[in-house]
Structure formats: C-alpha cells, structure tokens
Amino acid sequence: MKITNVESFVLHVPINPPITDAINVASHWGLAGVRIFTDEGFVGYGYTGTTANGDEMITDTIDRYYAPELIGKDPFMVKEIWDQLRFGKMHWIGRAGVTHMALAAVDIALWDIMAKASQKPLWQYLGGHKSKRIKAYNTNGGWLNWTKERLLKDVTDIVQQGFTGVKIKVGKPDPREDYDRVKAVRKAIGDEVIFMIDVNQQWNINTAMTWGKKLEEFDLYWLEEPLNPDDIMGHKKLADELNVPIALGEHVYSKYAFRDYIHQGAVEYCQVDVTRVAGVTEWLQVAGLAAAYDVPICPHVGDMGQIHQHLVATTSNAIMLEYIPWIRDIFIEPATVIDGFYILPQMPGASTEIIPSCFDKYRVR
Ligand SMILES: [Mg+2]
Structure with missing residues (x-):
C-alpha cells in the first residue's frame, strides 16, 4: 500500500x-x-x-x-x-x-x-485486553466557571446517569473557595463515588502542600496537575508528602519525560495523551514503561476519547478513561458511554472518521 x-x-x-x-x-x-x-x-x-x-x-x-x-x-x-x-x-x-x-x-x-x-477496530488490531467495556469517569460537570449550584446539580446528574467517577476543576484565586466546593461535591455524590480534582498547574509548591493536605479529608482519588508540568522535583515532593496520589501527563510530551516522572515516583496516575505524545506509536511505549513500574494509566482525552478508548482497551495497566462528550456527534462511530462505561467500538479503524x-x-x- x-x-x-x-x-x-x-x-x-x-x-x-x-x-x-x-x-x-x-x-x-x-x-x-x-x-x-x-x-x-x-x-x-x-x-x-x-x-x-x-x-x-x-x-x-x-x-x-x-x-x-x-x-x-x-x-x-x-x-x-x-x-x-x-x-x-x-x-x-x-x-x-x-x-x-x-x-x-x-x-x-x-x-x-x-x-x-x-x-479490525484498532483495539483488536493492537491486541485486545478488555473485550466489552471500559470504566469512564466524567469531567464535564465540574468546570471552574460553574456556579456552586450548577456544579452540585451537574455532579449529581452525572452520578444518576451511572457514572461512578467524577472530576472537578479547582484553582480559584482563593483556595478556601476550592475547599468549599470540594466539600459540597463530596457531600452531594456520597462516599462511594470516586472523586478527583484538577488544579491545571495553578498552584505553587507551598499552596499545593498546604491545600493538598487540607483536602485529604475528602478521600480524593487523585490530585491532578497541581504544579507546572516541567517541575518533576516539585511533584516528587508532593507525591512523598501527601496522602492523595498525584496524577498528570496531559502536558508531558515524550517517553523520556514520562520516564523521569515515573522513575522518580513523581506521578502515581499516568495521564499520557495520544494527541500530545506524537500518536499511538509513542503512547504504547509510555504505557509499557508505566506497566513496568506498576503505574496505572488513565489518559487525558485531548481526542475526547475516540482514540483513547481503543488504547485503554488494549492496555493491561489502563484502568479507566475520562469522558467529555463535546465532539462525539461529528464522528461516524462516536465514543459511547452507557451506565458509566465506554462500550467498545466495532467498526474497523481508530474511530476517527468524521461525518x-x-x-x-x-x-x-
Ligand atoms: Mg487536567
């Protein structure tokens, strides 16, 4: 060809x-x-x-x-x-x-x-690991510009739709407001739902250490991108000191950068994104590297899940996939979540073909 x-x-x-x-x-x-x-x-x-x-x-x-x-x-x-x-x-x-x-x-x-x-659908072409469905968590109810009322309504709706994981954004100018929103969301979704927060690099090491510790009481599944993504040493300090695991990867570009993060114990959930690391070829290498350190993969969805659903389905240490449904309607075979799980695509290809x-x-x- x-x-x-x-x-x-x-x-x-x-x-x-x-x-x-x-x-x-x-x-x-x-x-x-x-x-x-x-x-x-x-x-x-x-x-x-x-x-x-x-x-x-x-x-x-x-x-x-x-x-x-x-x-x-x-x-x-x-x-x-x-x-x-x-x-x-x-x-x-x-x-x-x-x-x-x-x-x-x-x-x-x-x-x-x-x-x-x-x-073959890409996940089968690559060698299947999960044959029917993969666990999704929903990010689309927790944006920082949502009022507290809308935030609570959206996360409650998401849980009622069957999602067992939600993520919200933090990083308000006053971290006390973040604390208040996190507390309210935990109360609204109950203790059973896994709950992540995402700082989008907004904190410095001191803010992250102080507020990371205060927020531990809400049983967070991970703390995402607390610091600048080039600051491996800072993330290592947080990983050592905080009881909440550190997640990142959406701004990490290469297997070499991931190697340094993973080898130093500075990332505990690896969010490698296929649209960031130059495609499937390098994504698979990062996933293999993480597997050798028993670091779970939970990709960030720069692709909004279309390609990542295949990659999670072929990867033994990939445990869950983010869900944001912004662009699903433009695809011939859109990524589909039912009762909190992605249903694996069946059409040949990578689910990237556009209507x-x-x-x-x-x-x-
Ligand atoms: Mg993020």
Missing part, C-alpha cells in the same frame, strides 16, 4: 456553554488534523486536540514538512515513518509542542489506515 495524498484540516466544534479551568477558556474544541489517502482506497483520519488556538501552526507543519515526506510511503511502516518525521527537518525546532502534536495527527491517521485495512456534513459545517481551514 502506498500513500497518494495528504490533506490537512482544522475543525472548530462549539462547546455549549463555554468552559474554563484554572488556565484555559474554551468556547470551541479544535481538531487540527489530517486525512491520508492511499492507492488501495483506505483513508486514514488523525487529529490532535486544541482549545481552538494555534491549530494553523500544527497544520502548517503537516502541509509543509510532513506531507511531502509521506507521499509514496507504506502506512504499515508507521514506526519507521515516525522516526523519519521525528528526526527529520523539524527536529531542530521540534521534539515537543506544535511539531509533536502534528506528528500525533499523522501517526493516528496511519494507525487508522492499518486497522481499517485489517478489518462528511460535519466536516463541512465546522471546517475553518
């Missing part, structure tokens, strides 16, 4: 209502992506996720530097292609950020092609 054409795209899908966390404001979810065409008729779809900022830098990288390298290549040589793009012309300015996210889109499209050509009319509707580039 040979690649005959590469076409990038940017979609902006509205988020209603717009959301905030401690550092992001988002009214649309951006898909900076690529369609890769082959001489055998298979078309691969891949994308990375954005807050609808900077997508054009990602697709520029694909158009100018990756597409010319891809023409004529065999998609089944994905690992060689990954190395060629990773260590090619973009290496000087790359290795993380824009170029790495562009590589994610390309790599995901290639895995989509391989699974489609093999007539043509949605493609027209949301395309901005």
Whole structure:
C-alpha cells in the first residue's frame, strides 16, 4: 500500500456553554488534523486536540514538512515513518509542542489506515485486553466557571446517569473557595463515588502542600496537575508528602519525560495523551514503561476519547478513561458511554472518521 495524498484540516466544534479551568477558556474544541489517502482506497483520519488556538501552526507543519515526506510511503511502516518525521527537518525546532502534536495527527491517521485495512477496530488490531467495556469517569460537570449550584446539580446528574467517577476543576484565586466546593461535591455524590480534582498547574509548591493536605479529608482519588508540568522535583515532593496520589501527563510530551516522572515516583496516575505524545506509536511505549513500574494509566482525552478508548482497551495497566462528550456527534462511530462505561467500538479503524456534513459545517481551514 502506498500513500497518494495528504490533506490537512482544522475543525472548530462549539462547546455549549463555554468552559474554563484554572488556565484555559474554551468556547470551541479544535481538531487540527489530517486525512491520508492511499492507492488501495483506505483513508486514514488523525487529529490532535486544541482549545481552538494555534491549530494553523500544527497544520502548517503537516502541509509543509510532513506531507511531502509521506507521499509514496507504506502506512504499515508507521514506526519507521515516525522516526523519519521525528528526526527529520523539524527536529531542530521540534521534539515537543506544535511539531509533536502534528506528528500525533499523522501517526493516528496511519494507525487508522492499518486497522481499517485489517478489518479490525484498532483495539483488536493492537491486541485486545478488555473485550466489552471500559470504566469512564466524567469531567464535564465540574468546570471552574460553574456556579456552586450548577456544579452540585451537574455532579449529581452525572452520578444518576451511572457514572461512578467524577472530576472537578479547582484553582480559584482563593483556595478556601476550592475547599468549599470540594466539600459540597463530596457531600452531594456520597462516599462511594470516586472523586478527583484538577488544579491545571495553578498552584505553587507551598499552596499545593498546604491545600493538598487540607483536602485529604475528602478521600480524593487523585490530585491532578497541581504544579507546572516541567517541575518533576516539585511533584516528587508532593507525591512523598501527601496522602492523595498525584496524577498528570496531559502536558508531558515524550517517553523520556514520562520516564523521569515515573522513575522518580513523581506521578502515581499516568495521564499520557495520544494527541500530545506524537500518536499511538509513542503512547504504547509510555504505557509499557508505566506497566513496568506498576503505574496505572488513565489518559487525558485531548481526542475526547475516540482514540483513547481503543488504547485503554488494549492496555493491561489502563484502568479507566475520562469522558467529555463535546465532539462525539461529528464522528461516524462516536465514543459511547452507557451506565458509566465506554462500550467498545466495532467498526474497523481508530474511530476517527468524521461525518462528511460535519466536516463541512465546522471546517475553518
Ligand atoms: Mg487536567
């Protein structure tokens, strides 16, 4: 099989209502992506996720530097292609950020092609580990711009829908307000539901140490991204001192960075994101690394779960997957959660193929 054409795209899908966390404001979810065409008729779809900022830098990288390298290549040589793009012309300015996210889109499209050509959903093509469903936890009721009333209503609704895990955002200017919201949510959802909080890098080490300790009384399942994601030493201190486990990974770009986090005991739930670590190829390497340290994987869903449901289903140490349903309606086979569990996809491919009319509707580039 040979690649005959590469076409990038940017979609902006509205988020209603717009959301905030401690550092992001988002009214649309951006898909900076690529369609890769082959001489055998298979078309691969891949994308990375954005807050609808900077997508054009990602697709520029694909158009100018990756597409010319891809023409004529065999998609089944994905690992060689990954190395060629990773260590090619973009290496000087790359290795993380824009170029790495562009590589994610390309790599995901290639895995989509391989699974489609093999007539298997990606999770089976990779080797299945969970055959029917995977546990989901819901993040979509806990945004930082929600009033306390809306927060409590949403988390209660989520639990009534069958979810057994919820996550809310913290990182208000006054941590006492966070404490008050966390206390109220725990009371509303009861003791049985697993409950995570996400700081989105807003705290410094002293705030994290002080408020992390105070919040332990609410039996939190994890404390997510308390500090700057480059601060391995700070997270190691928190992991040592706090009784609540540390989760992170959505801003960690490579297996090398994960190696340092995991080897130093600075992360206790690994949230490696396929749209961040340059695709399925590197994601699987991080998952294997984490397995050797008995660190569970719970991916952050920059893809909104479409690809990660396959990856969790093929990975023995992946225990659960985040759920945010913002963009599910644009896909031919949308990620589907029933009674708090993702129901595994059955169509061949990586569940990345977009409905043509949605493609027209949301395309901005
Ligand atoms: Mg997060």
